[in-house]
Amino acid sequence: MAIASRAISFNADTTNGLSAFKVYCILFIAFLLETELGRIAGFRAELLLSVLVSVFYIVGVAYSTNFRITVVTTLLTxxxxLYFGFLLSSAIWSVAPIQSFLYGALFCLFILTCTIGPAVPLKYVAINTIKAIAMICVLSWVFYAVAGGAALSDKDVAWRLKGIMAHEQRLALFCGIGIILSYFYRLQLSRTTILFSLAIFVITLLATQARAFTIFVILVIGVINVVESKGFKKLISVMILAVAAIGFYGVSSTVADKFSRGANDQTLSxxxxxxxxxLYRSQERPYFGFGFGSFLEEGVANQIFQSYSPxxxxxxxxxxxxETGKIGTLLLIVWMLSLANTSSANRLASYLIFFxxxxxxxxxxxxxxxTGTALLVVFIISSACTIVKKNELSK
Incomplete structure (x- = not known):
């Protein structure tokens, strides 16, 4: 199998069947990762299905390109x-070696899936992501209308919509990404598309009652306004953001009372x-941790936390x-920063990493x-990597 490295080689306003195949497969994987479909032979069904779709995509790309697979190498920094290697290596010292290796391999597989195959135009990825998230929001409301309580959080006393997702916060994260993409491309898409998308995203986000995520979305939108504006508009944007922050602080107690969850507020739920x-348990293995994925192994978690096992x-x-100690956490932070700095031609990558x-x-x-959120962020950034100014292409 021949593998050709490629970071850039297409017209950003065009796409083809293979590109569409890639987008749909990755969006479907992202959705599957945020569902809860039970277990098959002890394994999470949604995780197994995600692996099957990922393998199906890679095999499909290999077959359609006569086994000449292209890779967006700008993501493989x-x-x-170093981070991927550390995750896999953690199986050596892990308290659950098989668990660590499997989760490390799955993490690498899903992230690498975003880099394999054709370079897809960023705008095409963004538009289809907006459509997919809007469909998830609509289906979530339909599910609530049909199933009632089954579409609501079963772990909270408050009314919180989770829809067709496994958790209300997962739905909120998708809505957040949808809002950021819609706002970023608000001048390039039709007014009807933008208004409908923003409306369904905002309404659904508020219905999840994910308070912190809602504040973070507002903050990112404010930052986009400030950074993308020029001249006098930038000054106005800064003033609006400052006034909004002061105003929110002034009514924060009222807002807190409105969305209070009682005693849970004192410990952030x-x-x-x-x-x-x-953090207390992490001190036992400060540098290398207990192994990637060890927190998710129920038996190991019970042993480590004894009577307390989140x-x-x-x-x-x-x-x-x-899971990976100070070394692994440092590598994670450096990798995330490198993702934000990967695309010099589009600041969307930085906004998504900030979020x-x-x-x-x-x-x-x-x-x-x-998470599907991580997959969407990496996929969008991988597409942003392929955008280069014309003068760079002509060199």
Missing amino acids: VPAL GRTTIWEHT PHAHNTFVHSLF SVLCGMMGIIFGSKM
């Missing part, structure tokens, strides 16, 4: 390779307790510190609990 236990650390970096970092402080984005 030194930080990426139990997060502070989880962080405290996880499903994950509810923080990307605390979770990483537990991922913010949300990562309250949940899992990148890590052994592979």
